[in-house]
Amino acid sequence: MGRKPCCDKVGLKRGPWTIEEDHKLMNFIFNNGIPCWRHVPKLAGLLRCGKSCRLRWINYLRPDLKRGCFTESEEDEIIRLHSQLGNRWSKIASHFPGRTDNEIKNHWNTRIRKKLKLLGLDPVTHKPVENGEKNKQEETKSEDVRKDDEIQTTLDGTETDDLLNNYEILCGSLDSSFSKEESNNPSMATQEEDCLKQWVDCVDSFFSWDNFIHLEEQIPFPWL
């Protein structure tokens, strides 16, 4: 007997979310909060499973999300946190208000990992890759990794050394300041609040909330 699925997948929509679906989910959450993800799809009129709704909200629709590219300092911080926490993306994400674990994980897998490889560093251990280890890895590694190495060989030795030094300096300098600066920093909280206000204003001008005023009367919410 396998594990029971999180929901009955029959008749449920999958794949990319449409704008209409996003609107339905956002409208529902703004008006009702998040009572129980399992009930959200039905109450919001969505043919998705609750888990999918939760993911969409957390990774894409949440008002406090900070969209856009990662800055250099953010990347450096991710590298440093990853060296301490490993693949605990949610923990890492908690240090970046407005960023999601999925976003950071994707960024790590598509960019930062390659960057570290170019520096001659093992993305898992954050230590320089030994020649012996390199040979061992050589036997099993995939084509894409091989391409990364080809690029690396185009960098001359001094360039690689410089990059490596910079990385070590960076990690060293940041290590001392870390651990006391957590996400409950008051200035960060204010930033988040401002961001939220802006976003709510934006959404207010976008939606016709009047259509949802009587939602409560139409749907019997069990938690009310």
Next chain:
DNA sequence: AAGCTTAACAACCGCCAATGA
């Protein structure tokens, strides 16, 4: 212009821990 490859990101899947009945 068409086809192919790659990079970036969104979404899904399966597992696990917490919680409540």
Next chain:
DNA sequence: CTCATTGGCGGTTGTTAAGCT
């Protein structure tokens, strides 16, 4: 205590746009 349910997490896959040949 046991079991079912739920939310959260990390790994992986799918999709698509951009770049290249």
